[in-house]
Amino acid sequence: xxxxxxxxxxxxxxxxxxxxxxxxxxxxxxxxxxxxxxxxxxxxxxxxxxxxxxxxxxxxxxxxxxxxxxxxxxxxxxxxxxxxxxxxxxxxxxxxxxxxxxxxxxxxxxxxxxxxxxxxxxxxxxxxxxxxxxxxxxxxxxxxxxxxxxxxxxxxxxxxxxxxxxxxxxxxxxxxxxxxxxxxxxxxxxxxxxxxxxxxxxxxxxxxxxxxxxxxxxxxxxxxxxxxxxxxxxxxxxxxxxxxxxxxxxxxxxxxxxxxxxx
Amino acid sequence: xxxxxxxxxxxxxxxxxxxxxxxxxxxxxxxxxxxxxxxxxxxxxxxxxxxxxxxxxxxxxxxxxxxxxxxxxxxxxxxxxxxxxxxxxxxxxx
Numbered sequence: 001x002x003x004x005x006x007x008x009x010x011x012x013x014x015x016x017x018x019x020x021x022x023x024x025x026x027x028x029x030x031x032x033x034x035x036x037x038x039x040x041x042x043x044x045x046x047x048x049x050x051x052x053x054x055x056x057x058x059x060x061x062x063x064x065x066x067x068x069x070x071x072x073x074x075x076x077x078x079x080x081x082x083x084x085x086x087x088x089x090x091x092x093x094x095x096x097x098x099x100x101x102x103x104x105x106x107x108x109x110x111x112x113x114x115x116x117x118x119x120x121x122x123x124x125x126x127x128x129x130x131x132x133x134x135x136x137x138x139x140x141x142x143x144x145x146x147x148x149x150x151x152x153x154x155x156x157x158x159x160x161x162x163x164x165x166x167x168x169x170x171x172x173x174x175x176x177x178x179x180x181x182x183x184x185x186x187x188x189x190x191x192x193x194x195x196x197x198x199x200x201x202x203x204x205x206x207x208x209x210x211x212x213x214x215x216x217x218x219x220x221x222x223x224x225x226x227x228x229x230x231x232x233x234x235x236x237x238x239x240x241x242x243x244x245x246x247x248x249x250x251x252x253x254x255x256x257x258x259x260x261x262x263x
Numbered sequence: 264x265x266x267x268x269x270x271x272x273x274x275x276x277x278x279x280x281x282x283x284x285x286x287x288x289x290x291x292x293x294x295x296x297x298x299x300x301x302x303x304x305x306x307x308x309x310x311x312x313x314x315x316x317x318x319x320x321x322x323x324x325x326x327x328x329x330x331x332x333x334x335x336x337x338x339x340x341x342x343x344x345x346x347x348x349x350x351x352x353x354x355x356x357x
Contacts (some may be wrong), residue, residue, distance in 0.1 A: 036323075
C-alpha cells in the first residue's frame with residue numbers, strides 16, 4: 001500500500017517540489033486523535049511536524065526558484081501558502097511581501113504587511129493570555145488538591161478522636177470502646193498511608209508526563225512570543241518601507257533594496 | 264511479500280483525516296484504534312512487534328489483555344476490509 005505521505009516525501013527527495021506541494025493537501029492525520037493513547041498522539045505529532053517541515057522547505061525552494069525564473073505570480077501563491085502555514089514567521093511574511101512587490105501588486109503588499117502585524121498582535125495577546133491561564137490553573141489545582149487531601153485526613157482523625165472523647169465522657173471509660181477506637185484509628189492511618197502511597201506513584205507518573213507536556217507547551221509559547229515580537233517589528237518596518245517605495249530584501253543588509261515595479 | 268502486495272485495491276490517504284478507499288467507494292472502518300493501527304503499520308513499512316503496537320494503543324492495560332485485544336482488532340479490520348491485509352507471526356505484525 002502506498003501512502004500519500006510517502007509519495008510526498010519521495011517527491012521531495014527527487015526535488016519535484018511542485019508535485020510534493022500538490023500532494024500535501026493538509027496536515028498528517030489532521031483531525032484524528034486518540035485521547036487515551038498519549039504515545040500514539042506523540043508519535044503522530046512528531047510525524048506531522050516532520051512532514052510540515054519538509055513542506056515548508058519545499059515551498060521555500062519553490063518561492064526562490066519561481067522568483068529567479070521571473071514567475072512572480074506563482075512565487076506569490078507559494079509564499080502565501082508559507083504564510084498560512086506559519087503566520088508569525090518574519091521570513092515568510094517578507095517572502096510574500098517581496099513576491100507581491102515584484103509582481104507589481106503594491107496594494108496587496110501593503111495589506112500583507114498590515115495583516116502580518118495584526119495577526120502577530122492578536123496571536124501574541126492570545127498566547128500570553130493562554131499561557132497565564134495555564135500557569136494559574138496548574139498552581140491552583142495543585143494547591144487545592146493538597147489542601148483537600150490534608151483537610152480530609154485531619155477531619156477523619158479529628159472525628160474519631162472526638163467520638164472517643166464523647167464516649168469516654170458520657171459513658172465513662174470502657175476498655176472495649178477504647179481498644180476498638182484505637183484499632184479504627186490505626187486502620188485509618190494505615191489506609192491513608194496506602195492510599196497516599198498509591199497517589200504518590202500515580203502523581204509521579206502523571207507529573208512527569210505533565211512536566212514533559214508543560215515544557216513543550218512553554219517552549220512553543222516562548223517561540224511564538226519571540227516570533228510574534230520579531231514579525232511585529234519587521235511588519236512595521238516593512239510597512240514603512242513599502243510606503244516609502246522600497247523594501248529590504250531581508251538578508252541583513254539594509255542597504256540592499258528591491259526597487260518597486262510600477263504597476 | 265510486502266503489505267502493498269497483500270492490501271490490493273485500497274488507497275489510504277493519511278494527509279488529512281485517514282480514510283480507506285476501496286475500488287468503488289470509501290470503506291467505513293468504525294474503529295479509531297483500527298485506523299491508528301493501519302496508519303502506524305503503513306508508515307512503518309515493515310514488521311512491528313506486537314507488544315509495541317499493543318502498548319501504543321492500550322497503554323494502561325496488562326500485557327496479556329492488550330495482546331488479545333490486538334488479535335481481535337486485526338481480525339475485525341480484515342473482516343471489514345474483506346481480505347487478508349496483515350502478515351502476522353507470534354511476535355510481530357506487518
